[in-house]
Amino acid sequence: xxxxxxxxxxxxxxxxxxxxxxxxxxxxxxxxxxxxxxxxxxxxxxxxxxxxxxxxxxxxxxxxxxxxxxxxxxxxxxxxxxxxxxxxxxxxxxxxxxxxxxxxxxxxxxxxxxxxxxxxxxxxxxxxxxxxxxxxxxxxxxxxxxxxxxxxxxxxxxxxxxxxxxxxxxxxxxxxxxxxxxxxxxxxxxxxxxxxxxxxxxxxxxxxxxxxxxxxxxxxxxxxxxxxxxxxxxxxxxxxxxxxxxxxxxxxxxxxxxxxxxxxxxxxxxxxxxxxxxxxxxxxxxxxxxxxxxxxxxxxxxxxxxxxxxxxxxxxxxxxxxxxxxxxxxxxxxxxxxxxxxxxxxxxxxxxxxxxxxxxxxxxxxxxx
Amino acid sequence: xxxxxxxxxxxxxxxxxxxxxxxxxxxxxxxxxxxxxxxxxxxxxxxxxxxxxxxxxxxxxxxxxxxxxxxxxxxxxxxxxxxxxxxxxxxxxxxxxxxxxxxxxxxxxxxxxxxxxxxxxxxxxxxxxxxxxxxxxxxxxxxxxxxxxxxxxxxxxxxxxxxxxxxxxxxxxxxxxxxxxxxxxxxxxxxxxxxxxxxxxxxxxxxxxxxxxxxxxxxxxxxxxxxxxxxxxxxxxxxxxxxxxxxxxxxxxxxxxxxxxxxxxxxxxxxxxxxxxxxxxxxxxxxxxxxxxxxxxxxxxxxxxxxx
Amino acid sequence: xxxxxxxxxxxxxxxxxxxxxxxxxxxxxxxxxxxxxxxxxxxxxxxxxxxxxxxxxxxxxxxxxxxxxxxxxxxxxxxxxxxxxxxxxxxxxxxxxxxxxxxxxxxxxxxxxxxxxxxxxxxxxxxxxxxxxxxxxxxxxxxxxxxxxxxxxxxxxxxxxxxxxxxxxxxxxxxxxxxxxxxxxxxxxxxxxxxxxxxxxxxxxxxxxxxxxxxxxxxxxxxxxxxxxxxxxxxxxxxxxxxxxxxxxxxxxxxxxxxxxxxxxxxxxxxxxxxxxxxxxxxxxxxxxx
Numbered sequence: 001x002x003x004x005x006x007x008x009x010x011x012x013x014x015x016x017x018x019x020x021x022x023x024x025x026x027x028x029x030x031x032x033x034x035x036x037x038x039x040x041x042x043x044x045x046x047x048x049x050x051x052x053x054x055x056x057x058x059x060x061x062x063x064x065x066x067x068x069x070x071x072x073x074x075x076x077x078x079x080x081x082x083x084x085x086x087x088x089x090x091x092x093x094x095x096x097x098x099x100x101x102x103x104x105x106x107x108x109x110x111x112x113x114x115x116x117x118x119x120x121x122x123x124x125x126x127x128x129x130x131x132x133x134x135x136x137x138x139x140x141x142x143x144x145x146x147x148x149x150x151x152x153x154x155x156x157x158x159x160x161x162x163x164x165x166x167x168x169x170x171x172x173x174x175x176x177x178x179x180x181x182x183x184x185x186x187x188x189x190x191x192x193x194x195x196x197x198x199x200x201x202x203x204x205x206x207x208x209x210x211x212x213x214x215x216x217x218x219x220x221x222x223x224x225x226x227x228x229x230x231x232x233x234x235x236x237x238x239x240x241x242x243x244x245x246x247x248x249x250x251x252x253x254x255x256x257x258x259x260x261x262x263x264x265x266x267x268x269x270x271x272x273x274x275x276x277x278x279x280x281x282x283x284x285x286x287x288x289x290x291x292x293x294x295x296x297x298x299x300x301x302x303x304x305x306x307x308x309x310x311x312x313x314x315x316x317x318x319x320x321x322x323x324x325x326x327x328x329x330x331x332x333x334x335x336x337x338x339x340x341x342x343x344x345x346x347x348x349x350x351x352x353x354x355x356x357x358x359x360x361x362x363x364x365x366x367x368x369x
Numbered sequence: 370x371x372x373x374x375x376x377x378x379x380x381x382x383x384x385x386x387x388x389x390x391x392x393x394x395x396x397x398x399x400x401x402x403x404x405x406x407x408x409x410x411x412x413x414x415x416x417x418x419x420x421x422x423x424x425x426x427x428x429x430x431x432x433x434x435x436x437x438x439x440x441x442x443x444x445x446x447x448x449x450x451x452x453x454x455x456x457x458x459x460x461x462x463x464x465x466x467x468x469x470x471x472x473x474x475x476x477x478x479x480x481x482x483x484x485x486x487x488x489x490x491x492x493x494x495x496x497x498x499x500x501x502x503x504x505x506x507x508x509x510x511x512x513x514x515x516x517x518x519x520x521x522x523x524x525x526x527x528x529x530x531x532x533x534x535x536x537x538x539x540x541x542x543x544x545x546x547x548x549x550x551x552x553x554x555x556x557x558x559x560x561x562x563x564x565x566x567x568x569x570x571x572x573x574x575x576x577x578x579x580x581x582x583x584x585x586x587x588x589x590x591x592x593x594x595x596x597x598x599x600x601x602x603x604x605x606x607x608x609x610x611x612x613x614x615x616x617x618x619x620x621x622x623x624x625x626x627x628x629x630x631x632x633x634x635x636x637x638x639x640x641x642x643x644x645x646x647x648x649x650x651x652x653x654x655x656x657x658x659x660x661x662x663x664x665x666x667x668x669x670x671x672x673x674x675x676x677x
Numbered sequence: 678x679x680x681x682x683x684x685x686x687x688x689x690x691x692x693x694x695x696x697x698x699x700x701x702x703x704x705x706x707x708x709x710x711x712x713x714x715x716x717x718x719x720x721x722x723x724x725x726x727x728x729x730x731x732x733x734x735x736x737x738x739x740x741x742x743x744x745x746x747x748x749x750x751x752x753x754x755x756x757x758x759x760x761x762x763x764x765x766x767x768x769x770x771x772x773x774x775x776x777x778x779x780x781x782x783x784x785x786x787x788x789x790x791x792x793x794x795x796x797x798x799x800x801x802x803x804x805x806x807x808x809x810x811x812x813x814x815x816x817x818x819x820x821x822x823x824x825x826x827x828x829x830x831x832x833x834x835x836x837x838x839x840x841x842x843x844x845x846x847x848x849x850x851x852x853x854x855x856x857x858x859x860x861x862x863x864x865x866x867x868x869x870x871x872x873x874x875x876x877x878x879x880x881x882x883x884x885x886x887x888x889x890x891x892x893x894x895x896x897x898x899x900x901x902x903x904x905x906x907x908x909x910x911x912x913x914x915x916x917x918x919x920x921x922x923x924x925x926x927x928x929x930x931x932x933x934x935x936x937x938x939x940x941x942x943x944x945x946x947x948x949x950x951x952x953x954x955x956x957x958x959x960x961x962x963x964x965x966x967x
Contacts, residue, residue: 050626055634075626075627076462077626077627077629078629078633078634080636081931083931083932084621084931087520087622087931088621088622088624090727091523091524091526091527091543091622092527092530092531092542092543094542094543094544094624094625094626095542095625095626096626108723111723183928219917224917225834225916225917226834226916226917227917228912228913229912230912230913233802233805234805234809234833237805237806237809237810237811237812238809238810238811239809239810239811239833239834256431350723351721351722351723353723353932354721354723354932354933357929357932357933358739361743361744361925362743364917364920364925365743365744365746365747365920367917367918368746368747368750368917368918368919368920369746369918408765408768408769408772409768409769409772409785412765412768412769412848413769413788413789415765415845416788416789416792416845416848417788417792418807419792419800419803419804419806419807419845420792420795420800420803422803422806422807422813423795423799423800423803426803426806484697484698484701485698487694487695487697487698488694488695488698488699490694491692491693491694491695492695495692495694497692497695503695503699505949505953506702506706506707507702508898508902508948508949508952509706509707509710509945510702510706511898511899511902511903512902512944512945512948512949513710513941513945514906514923514926514927514941514944515906516926516927516930516937517710517713517926517930517937517938517941518706518709518710520713520930521709521710521712521713522705522706522709524709524712524713525705525708525709525712550705551705553701553705554701554702554705554706555706557698557701557702558702559899561698562854562895562898562899563853563854563857563895563899565891565895566854566857566858566891566892566894566895567857567858567860567861567892569891571861597861600856600857600860600861601857601860604853604854604856604857605853607790607849607853608849608850608853608899611790611793611794611849614794614796615793615796615797617798618927631796632796632797632798635796635798635799636798647796647799648799651795651796651799654794654795655791655792655794655795658791658794659791662787662791666780666783666784666787667780
């Protein structure tokens with residue numbers, strides 16, 4: 001409830017701010033977006049769309065809107081990682097229409113023929129998406145994916161332990177408190193590779209083993225006590241003073257906790273940008289409705305609702321420019337242009353993936369002794 | 370060993386064990402063996418401590434389960450409202466996954482208990498070629514990591530389904546059937562091992578006495594063997610149900626649309642945190658199973674049954 | 678004649694009784710595992726299915742070179758888990774068995790089982806809350822004045838926490854089979870042994886334990902084996918120092934299928950060898966005693 005009040009207040013603020021430029025320059029009269037303008041074509045009543053998604057990665061309001069507007073039912077099925085998603089449909093698609101993999105997962109799925117090409121002309125609202133997120137390395141020809149939300153990989157830390165002036169990876173690696181990492185080999189090794197001056201998507205074995213040595217040095221010199229897929233709960237409860245995790249995860253914690261000693265930071269030298277995109281799965285039972293849904297999701301007002309409820313970044317440029325995004329989220333999660341320039345996306349590197357896996361195994365085993 | 374000290378009890382003889390326990394040295398002995406009541410009660414506390422935490426936090430006013438922020442009934446209302454309602458999407462999925470869990474749990478437990486008990490009987494009471502091999506195979510489902518079983522079964526189904534599609538054109542998909550098959554596959558072993566342990570301590574004389582008294586095979590089993598091994602069967606079934614209810618990986622890799630179970634739903638939360646609705650639901654489940662079990666115990670108790 | 682007939686039908690009904698289970702296990706367990714066995718000798722790829730030709734021993738070499746430390750740790754933790762579960766579980770089973778009424782006995786039994794009808798993850802999560810630095814146990818100790826304000830015991834992220842979590846998770850697997858074997862135990866044997874001048878401990882070791890051995894063995898197997906491969910508990914309650922093989926197999930199966938397959942096969946083989954040696958030893962012992 002409190003969240004909703006905040007949101008409404010935020011919206012009001014945005015609306016007021018949004019009016020100012022209109023007063024200043026009267027030639028470009030942009031009608032403010034105050035509602036969903038998307039309309040559902042007839043003939044879909046009673047149909048079902050199966051959405052295969054991460055948990056808490058879509059707004060309930062948005063789902064309900066789509067259901068009432070089209071008279072359809074959305075079924076939500078969830079998975080916990082790219083690997084789980086891919087592993088569970090390699091044996092054949094059991095009936096999902098749309099999935100939302102993260103960046104390199106899309107390339108893998110395209111390579112393995114698990115997803116269909118998307119006809120972008122059937123998604124008019126595709127034009128609303130910021131070009132920044134289109135044609136990225138995982139889908140260079142904009143054939144397979146419709147960008148959905150984005151996030152970053154950074155550090156969530158307790159400002160009581162070390163002040164609030166962390167700005168560099170050096171400070172993060174040498175943080176004096178108890179540290180936990182999210183078990184994400186591509187992101188973490190990529191960070192170290194970048195520090196060594198190599199490509200964060202390097203496929204060179206020598207470079208990766210160099211990264212391993214540096215990472216081991218960081219791990220042994222600091223108080224790294226936990227690596228798992230779910231380190232954040234330990235942080236919230238006070239068993240860790242810093243976690244390396246994803247922005248959406250971090251902001252959901254910060255909003256929930258409403259405490260002022262939690263801070264999420266991406267150093268100025270940049271970090272991983274993860275872009276989750278909607279894909280149309282092979283053998284999808286209802287591709288027509290899937291197209292409708294993808295279009296619906298990029299109605300500016302819908303996209304804004306989705307970002308405001310999930311705390312992940314919006315790829316919808318129209319929504320951003322119309323100031324529909326909750327300013328609280330907007331200010332804290334969107335890195336400055338300067339940082340954004342230094343961000344990178346994890347790429348599909350095919351079999352070189354195994355070098356990362358081997359290096360990561362050695363790392364985990366070395367620090368466990 | 371001990372059999373040489375005492376003769377076997379006679380078939381059908383009333384065994385007033387409790388009277389022995391009540392009096393004298395036996396009670397003392399038993400008391401000492403079980404560490405008095407302290408060890409058992411400490412153990413019960415150990416088992417229930419996290420459950421108490423879970424119940425407490427189902428009333429926590431914070432959405433994350435992590436820190437206590439005051440009392441609320443909101444999560445219970447969410448769970449109750451979502452029964453039969455489509456609007457609260459994540460809670461509706463929660464209820465659906467609960468229904469799926471119970472359906473899959475009960476079905477696979479019934480099948481596994483029937484098959485596993487039959488297997489245990491035959492393993493304990495008869496000889497056939499390859500028995501040693503079956504003995505070893507029985508242990509495999511416990512040795513194999515769940516993920517190995519889950520993925521291998523999924524690959525197997527993929528091959529079968531492709532074959533079916535190739536030869537008949539029918540498009541088979543994973544769903545409740547594939548999940549239940551997988552659960553039965555690991556539960557047979559657990560049931561068979563527990564039931565077998567209860568048969569193996571059982572003297573053959575009971576059954577032989579029944580045959581001597583003119584009972585046929587069927588009667589001997591139902592009237593003599595079955596009641597004696599019933600605790601083992603119930604134990605095995607409870608174990609199977611518990612395992613099925615908790616299984617994540619075999620289910621995950623063999624599920625279809627709409628057949629996700631409670632663990633699938635809860636594991637999805639690892640990325641964020643266990644929602645208070647899940648705690649509320651767990652508490653409700655616990656309360657209803659307690660009422661159910663309590664009622665059946667009360668019924669049994671009313672019949673004046675005493676421990677044998 | 679009648680006796681022969683009965684024996685004969687019993688012999689065949691034995692096979693018939695076993696047949697459905699054997700078929701089920703063959704079809705839905707052994708054949709899939711055989712596929713994984715083949716996978717363990719294949720070459721890893723990120724392509725569809727995750728495996729490709731040629732056949733190779735690389736995965737096994739890697740498994741032994743890199744993962745033996747973790748395997749040894751997993752076996753050690755599983756062994757301790759089994760021992761502790763036995764020490765706690767046996768008295769519980771005994772306690773349940775010696776309730777005086779059916780009602781009391783069933784209540785005692787269900788109080789063991791009921792907690793396990795809530796989700797495993799939810800329960801493990803609750804342990805996190807209990808063991809946390811600002812958690813229930815530390816708060817309680819501070820409240821009692823045993824710990825000073827601001828002080829706390831490091832409970833989470835230790836091997837102790839993992840052991841605790843595993844014992845908690847598998848205790849019913851120990852209690853149920855032991856209870857099943859105690860259930861039919863005839864307490865007049867105890868009395869008889871006492872009458873013959875045996876002391877309590879002698880009675881316990883010579884009469885009660887031998888007669889409940891099948892239950893104890895079943896319980897130990899049911900705890901030991903799944904404990905080796907556990908992965909949720911070490912992940913949630915342990916730290917970087919408690920990495921176990923289950924976590925690695927879990928990850929490998931999704932990212933490096935041949936290695937995941939090889940690790941599962943090795944783990945399986947190790948456990949089977951241990952069980953066979955154990956069974957062999959037991960038979961020898963019972964022959965010596967008999």
